Amino acid sequence: MATKGNGASVKNLTGTLHETSVEMSQELRAQMISLCNQQLANTSDLYSQTKQAHWNVKGMQFEQLHVLFDKMAESIQPYIDMIAERATALGGTALGTVRMAANTSELPEFPADVFDGETMLKVVVERWAQYANSIRAAATQADEAGDLETSDLFIEVGRVADKMLWFAEAHLQA
Template identity: 35%
Template sequence: MSAKESIRREAGSVEDNAVRIDTGKAEQVIEALNTDLAATYVLYHQLKKHHWTVEGAEFGQLHDWFGDAAEEAEENADEIAERVQALGGVPISGPSALDDHSIVEFEGEDVYDVRTAMENDMEMYGDIIESVRDHVSLAEDLGDYATGELLRETLEDLEEGAHEAEHFLEDDTLVLADATH
């Protein structure tokens, strides 16, 4: 960073906001939102990895689904980050901050069979769903109904993603598997 540049707002700081949510309440909501933001970006990266690495007889359908699901996660993360900003906070953004704030862990760099990958995604979706559900209540208890509504919409997207992933994991299929499995 150049000596002539200066920081306008420090990460972790909260200032007064135009939406008139008390700063103390905004701090609590921002902390919850940054947790969900971090988890959503971890989900995004895992889904994107699966989009890149999926193989097999159902490649086309799964490749498209993983890509669409990753795009939806990225859109939700963007909306959450913008709400953090509207509340006077600074959205987390760097890899170490995402890792520090996330309630979920990336499965790692290895490539797994598609069933294991989907199961890992289902687990992550479930953990994030529980977190977002709790944060809807927190925001509304603090009088931040707009954040509650935003998180409800995010929750609907997450639940739909989990439901779709669950369908891929069903045991009824027209694709014949290797008899040794």
């Protein structure tokens, strides 16, 4: 298992590598596919965790938070498919089941015993912040490795994540 600059471990998530006419070295493709599969797992996990918050939030701010959490989840959902298909476009194997995501995601599990609006919002903010920072790092890594298309996809996702993080975090400020 390799190590990133920040000390976090990087799993090998390349899976079966297929032939492709994409003009990119096999080594770079393998690295980018692995990066995509890590972000695929994170995105899938973040989506389900945000839905978990949407379903279970309680308290006087129920309506507002219930709607906000759904909006956040829906904003990130299309990228599950787009990230998976970037992995396959590079000749890789998308590792996209719920079980695969659970094994691979960098996010901690959502607590099952949190219901009150403010506490739940804080957990959601924590998860989205971790997610946004991870995809930002992945965008930089893809850029530095020379895969601008993968980097561009991660940048787009990161912009959405930052915006939704702001929507959630603003409730806890001022």
